[in-house]
Amino acid sequence: MHKTEEIIFLIDDDPSIRRSISLFLTAANYQVETFCSSEEYLARDRFEGTGCILLDMNLDGKSGFDLQNELISHDSLLPIIFITGFGNIPMSVQALKKGALNFLEKPFKEEELLHSIAEGLAISRKLFAEHDEIEKARNLIRRLSPRENEILKYLLTGMLNKQIAGELDIAENTVKNHRQSICEKLEVKSIPEILRIADKAAINPSSVRE
Numbered sequence: 001m002h003k004t005e006e007i008i009f010l011i012d013d014d015p016s017i018r019r020s021i022s023l024f025l026t027a028a029n030y031q032v033e034t035f036c037s038s039e040e041y042l043a044r045d046r047f048e049g050t051g052c053i054l055l056d057m058n059l060d061g062k063s064g065f066d067l068q069n070e071l072i073s074h075d076s077l078l079p080i081i082f083i084t085g086f087g088n089i090p091m092s093v094q095a096l097k098k099g100a101l102n103f104l105e106k107p108f109k110e111e112e113l114l115h116s117i118a119e120g121l122a123i124s125r126k127l128f129a130e131h132d133e134i135e136k137a138r139n140l141i142r143r144l145s146p147r148e149n150e151i152l153k154y155l156l157t158g159m160l161n162k163q164i165a166g167e168l169d170i171a172e173n174t175v176k177n178h179r180q181s182i183c184e185k186l187e188v189k190s191i192p193e194i195l196r197i198a199d200k201a202a203i204n205p206s207s208v209r210e
Helices: 015-027 038-042 064-073 090-096 112-141 144-155 161-168 172-186 191-200
Strands: 007-011 031-035 051-056 080-084 101-105
Touching: 007 038, 015 031, 031 038, 031 101, 038 064, 051 064, 051 112, 064 080, 064 090, 080 090, 080 112, 090 101, 101 112, 101 161, 112 172, 112 191, 144 161, 144 172, 144 191, 161 172, 172 191
Parallel strands: 007 031, 007 051, 051 080, 080 101
Antiparallel strands: none
């Protein structure tokens, strides 16, 4: 993926900081969007691509910590790199415990910033790839009929066709036909493959449908 297909979101209330970092990253072939506050960033349409967030810790209105908490509640997949001119160890520990990638104190070295961004983008790509796999698995599961979902529940417990037929009081051949249909709809050929899809979709024997 080319760097210009990804976005670095810079949130800082200092215009000179926004300008200097934006110019530097643009020169390094990154696409950058700048915001003066957490509120301004939150007003933007949700971004569905890969990227990362450079977030000032000390902002008017919602602080960097406040925004971090809100993004966590929204299941954001964008790694956060905190930047601040007034950092301390407790602040950095708190930020990192909540999932921040790094905590850079101003003025920071350009190489350190570029390294953190490269790491953040790599993590973002991995998170989005995992997210896409989960969504694909869930969409496949949604293809199943209620009866196929019921049979899937028993397949996940390791039951054989004959045992499932006994539990549901149906013919074993009917179970075989449903099992074949399940494989076709999930685009797989074996039980281990079914188990992998069910695992990605967070399906368990007691909760087959969302």
